Amino acid sequence: MSPAGPASDLPEQRPTATILHVDMDAFFVSVELLDRPDLRGRPVVVGGDGDRGVVAAASYEARAYGVHSAMPSARARRLCPQAVFLAGRYHRYAEVSRRVMAIFRDVTPLVEPLSLDEAFLDVAGAERRLGPAPAIAHHLRERVLDEERLTCSVGVAGTKFVAKLASEAAKPKASPHGPRFGPGVVVVAPEDTLGFLRPLPVQALWGVGPATLAKLHRMGVTTVGDLAALPEANLVAALGRSQGRHLHLLANGHDPRAVEPERRAKSIGHEETYARDHHLRSTLDRELVGFADAVAARLRAEGLAGRTVQVKVRFGDFRTITRATTLPTPVDDAASLLHAGRALLDQVDPSPGVRLLGLSVSGLSEAGVRQLTLEEAAKGPGWERAGRTVDEIRARFGADAIGPAVLGGPDGLHVKGRHRQQWGPGGRSGDEPSTQGDRGPDGG
Secondary structure (H helix, E strand, O other): OOOOOOOOHOOOOOOOOOEEEEEEEEHHHHHHHHHOOOHOOOOEOOOOOOOOEEEEEEEEHHHOOOOOOOOEHHHHHHHOOEEEOOOOOOHHHHHHHHHHHHHHHHHHOEEEEEEEEEEEOOOHHHHHHHHHHEEEEEEEEHHHHHHHHEEEEEEEEEOOHHHHHHHHHOOOOOOOOOOOOOOOOHHHHHHHHHHHHHOOOOOOOOOOOHHHHHHHOOOOOOHHHHHOOOHHHHHHHHHHHHHHHHHHHHHHOOOOOOOOOOOOOOOOEEEEEEEEOOOOOOHHHHHHHHHHHHHHHHHHOOOOEEEEEEEEEEEEEOOOOEEEEEEEEOOOOOOHHHHHHHHHHHHOOOOOOOOEEEEEEEEEEOOOOOOOOHHHHHHHOOOHHHHHHHHHHHHHHHHHHHHHHHEEEEEEEEEOOHHOOOOOOOOOOOOHHOOEEEEEEOOO
């Protein structure tokens, strides 16, 4: 089938398939099994195991029971009561991820990480040295297996979108007895793109959520091929110009985006879901101190500063509000973030019960030398230098070596690391005191 509409209206495709999408197989669980080989062959779930926890990853044995990422942990436990729940160790996954990404960058400098466990690679410049893209894909799988004892799946195509779909087709399938490994590498040559896309369900296209899917079904569209056959004008009329044209291009195999190795984060933040609702402003203020410390440390680690500070609050009934302010100059210190965050939190009444709290910074730019205010100059070195001193101490002695005093307790200091925010509070395994809710004026 030829693409709908004049060929000149569509972006050119690459003549050869040189874009790879590499996706690690059940990455978090697989890393845990390296350290816990006694759990191999059993259904294993990584995530928060409390009533408000969320599944981050599931072994293929657990997936056979219907457990999948982003599922509430309570539902996962009902589906697979024999599953072993592990709280997750973000620092460990990040450590392994850095080594895996280094393998990718040894092949090509054009690596665009999407998360800890997946990345796009443009290998056009590596073919003379390592052979055609499919051979490079197999080479990468072998290196990751040999050096990290982990498996990955690779899609090879002429566009990022199709490469990602190809990696899905290459992945193992779930069974109660473990993964049934697929081909490992799936190659979609540019001339085969439409044939590969046509039979897929239309929700495979990026941007087709529940509302769009309902509209497309009313139009009689169930597959990518159905959508590709529609004139672009019909899609624009039904979905709007931007989304209509976007889906028309994808359905016809066109995705003009290049691999971006230096893609910068748009925001940096920290949020946590609590095991029980918080009702007191004093409790939320203590949490905000830890959030500001964590976000500032990440900003400095990435050489960034930000101007727009946002507080996010989700109540027990799932009603969610945000409050934001833009500062005169970019900041990367905890004191400035905390000052802005407190002013925003003062606008919120926590008495109904806060289920989730978050603090984030956007409007990011490279941190650099800035002009001191007269007040800062008079006071001498302040929070900016203090923050960097904290970074140096943590780098040498560990993340929990130093932090805000309010985060200390009988069992030590509980710094808000990234591992704390990912998948909700723990239940059986216990969690830090700050996740255990407070009793508000109503005794709740």
